Amino acid sequence: MTESGRRPPHETLDAxxxxxxxxxxxxxxxxxxxxxxxxxxxxxxxxxxRARDKGERSRAKEIARGRLPATAQAGPGPDGDSPx
Numbered sequence: 001m002t003e004s005g006r007r008p009p010h011e012t013l014d015a016x017x018x019x020x021x022x023x024x025x026x027x028x029x030x031x032x033x034x035x036x037x038x039x040x041x042x043x044x045x046x047x048x049x050r051a052r053d054k055g056e057r058s059r060a061k062e063i064a065r066g067r068l069p070a071t072a073q074a075g076p077g078p079d080g081d082s083p084x
Contacts (some may be wrong), residue, residue, distance in 0.1 A: 014058040015067065021055030024048075 025048045032044035062068040 009067065012062065012065070012067070014061045014065075017058040018055050018062065021051045021058065025051040025055065 028044045028048035028051060032041045032048060035041035035044060059068065063070055
């Protein structure tokens, strides 16, 4: 319990999904970078983009609930640049 006597809000499924899809996107990005053939790399890149889209949908739901600040965007990408 917190000092005010209230329990912190439980973690929602959407909050868990944000983290999951971010991890999946990073995993697909790495697989894409290591792929031997261009068509496989493009397939993994598409999967990474879909994972990021799904994560953004869950993030938007969390922002609508007021659990994340409206300025909460996806963090820097694997190379340090912001996504997109």
